[in-house]
Amino acid sequence: MGQKYFRPEIECASRDALHALQSYRLRMLVMNCYENLPFYREKMDAMGLTPGDIMTVEDIVKLPFTVKDDLRDNYPFGLFARKKGDLVRIHASSGTTGKPTVVGYTQNDLDVWADGAARAIVAAGGTKEDTVHVSYGYGLFTGGLGLHYGAEKLGATAIPVSSGNTKRQIQILQDFGSDILCCTPSYAMLIGETCRDMGIDTSKLPLRAGIFGAEAWSENMRREIEESLNIKAYDIYGLSEVAGPGVSYECSEQTGMHVCEDYFYPEIINPETGEVLPDGEFGELVFTCIGKEAMPLMRYRTRDICALTRGTCACGRTHVKMARPRGRTDDMLIIRGVNVFPSQIEHVLLELGMSPNYQIVVTRENNLDRMEVQVETTPEMFSDEVRRIEMTERKMASALQSVLNVTAGVKFVEPKSIERSQGKAKRVIDLRKI
Amino acid sequence: MxxxxxxxxxxxxxxxxxxxxxxxxxxxxxxxxxxxxxxxxxxxxxxxxxxxxxxxxxxxxxxxxxxxxEVIAVAVPDHPGGLAGAVRILSDAGIGIEYMYAFVNPKKDTAFVILRVEDNTKAIDELKKANIQLMRDEDIYTM
Incomplete structure (x- = not known):
């Protein structure tokens, strides 16, 4: 048996020690925000709050919330509490309209993030002797680089395979002897299925664990992946606004994800009232980035619906556990690990002068998500020539691809064929069985 | 026309x-x-x-x-080569045909061809020069 924890002194710290550390870091965060971010200073001033009002972590409830639209309103760098020269990395994820959500990191922030990801790898049974096969996409998306730097921080060997080209993935699994696979759960299913189609006996592969996240999955999917790849499958959670994958992760117990609460302080609130809910109750998950410098968000509302449970875990860790998110308080979709907001699609349609009557149909075929945007035809885009309609289709598909970073099919439908609903339009038909 | x-x-x-x-x-x-x-x-x-x-x-x-x-309709003789003649004229004049379709009139020895071309005026000129019979819209509507 290899190592059990990456940083036992933190992961298994006493609650008192954690409380002291969280309180200290919260005070630092509030000072950082108040001094360096007019956005927060104005909010706190308006509420009659000074940094001195925040002494212990219990005082966190006095602080204002931050929402995704605040990031958009301060696009691109308005919520950076450090000068450009202190930043070493920028990532971005889907915004709710045309503009992405931008996150900056200092070297210290990257260390914090890599620490979380390294803890996740060790919790999944990884050691420095292991080879970590990273099939998350590399790029502005935090998936690939997050696990990559986590693996390197642990001293393991990272293979930056990135996503796609499933046969090459399998060749590398075989030839390089990957021990741990990191990707979205649906991609893990696809790799498992492709192995079977290729007649590969997965019990002969060295692979023994997988760390899967960035999209919703179920216990059924976990069992299928564990069987088809002959591994143990672990869940991981993260979001770029807070850091990236490694904000929380599953341990050998597989009963919830330990939150790295020395860096990311979690709360569950009632999304309607903002009131903090007791442990065990489902509500909106909120994080305060007490370990971060460049983008130290206060009480960031993730829109994920989740619950927290406390108590020392059988694995020995003392950090709070979060349930697998059960849904969203908004209409965000996750397509092949990429966050997609219907409002982004609407934005593209309006820019191209298309009908605002649209519908998004999501299906999963052969373990790959497929998204189709159905748009009602209008006299303006209609033509008696198929060639021209197809041109419009292609133009729309490529505009969607460039804004969403994921492929979407386009289908034109007849006017008035998309159901009109009273009040909030039903934009998404998700037929995936997860 | x-x-x-x-x-x-x-x-x-x-x-x-x-x-x-x-x-x-x-x-x-x-x-x-x-x-x-x-x-x-x-x-x-x-x-x-x-x-x-x-x-x-x-x-x-x-x-x-x-x-x-807007499309144009021509009448062509209902025998082999009837349509080819009209299409050749347009092709030689560099006029692209987006699509076309035809129907025959059993009472007469004529086939009618509906043509959707890039440039109607130019196509009409060329067809007229070649003595291809163009149908007036009323003729078709009231057939």
Whole structure:
């Protein structure tokens, strides 16, 4: 048996020690925000709050919330509490309209993030002797680089395979002897299925664990992946606004994800009232980035619906556990690990002068998500020539691809064929069985 | 010389063509010629009818995506090579044909060809020069 924890002194710290550390870091965060971010200073001033009002972590409830639209309103760098020269990395994820959500990191922030990801790898049974096969996409998306730097921080060997080209993935699994696979759960299913189609006996592969996240999955999917790849499958959670994958992760117990609460302080609130809910109750998950410098968000509302449970875990860790998110308080979709907001699609349609009557149909075929945007035809885009309609289709598909970073099919439908609903339009038909 | 064709967007759904043709029937619209361009998800129904404006209004009322497209109709002798002659003239003049469709008139020894070209005026000039018989729209509507 290899190592059990990456940083036992933190992961298994006493609650008192954690409380002291969280309180200290919260005070630092509030000072950082108040001094360096007019956005927060104005909010706190308006509420009659000074940094001195925040002494212990219990005082966190006095602080204002931050929402995704605040990031958009301060696009691109308005919520950076450090000068450009202190930043070493920028990532971005889907915004709710045309503009992405931008996150900056200092070297210290990257260390914090890599620490979380390294803890996740060790919790999944990884050691420095292991080879970590990273099939998350590399790029502005935090998936690939997050696990990559986590693996390197642990001293393991990272293979930056990135996503796609499933046969090459399998060749590398075989030839390089990957021990741990990191990707979205649906991609893990696809790799498992492709192995079977290729007649590969997965019990002969060295692979023994997988760390899967960035999209919703179920216990059924976990069992299928564990069987088809002959591994143990672990869940991981993260979001770029807070850091990236490694904000929380599953341990050998597989009963919830330990939150790295020395860096990311979690709360569950009632999304309607903002009131903090007791442990065990489902509500909106909120994080305060007490370990971060460049983008130290206060009480960031993730829109994920989740619950927290406390108590020392059988694995020995003392950090709070979060349930697998059960849904969203908004209409965000996750397509092949990429966050997609219907409002982004609407934005593209309006820019191209298309009908605002649209519908998004999501299906999963052969373990790959497929998204189709159905748009009602209008006299303006209609033509008696198929060639021209197809041109419009292609133009729309490529505009969607460039804004969403994921492929979407386009289908034109007849006017008035998309159901009109009273009040909030039903934009998404998700037929995936997860 | 130039006549109006109805172009209708039809989703590939059961019953759509029946609904469209029923709407035309209800409005006493007679279909003279038709063609469908089909793709996986939809088709474009192209119709020559006796009352294009009324048909347009009726279909719009039913919330269809429909437009009027200007096309030309020529009469060609109904024997081998009849159509080839007309097409050759357009081709030699560098006029592209987007699509065409034909129907025969059993009473006469003539076939009628509906042509959708890039440039109607130029096509008409060339066809006239070659003595190809062009149909007037009333001739077709009242056939």
């Amino acid at each position: 130039i006549m109006k064709q109805l172009s209708i967007f039809v989703e590939n759904k059961q019953g759509r063509l029946a609904e469209i043709t029923e709407t035309l029937a209800k409005n006493s619209v007679d279909i003279r010629a038709l063609s469908i361009a089909d793709t996986t998800d939809y088709g474009i129904l192209r119709l020559i009818v006796n009352k294009p404006e009324q048909a347009l209004a009726a279909l719009k009322e039913e919330a269809m995506t429909v437009s009027l497209t």
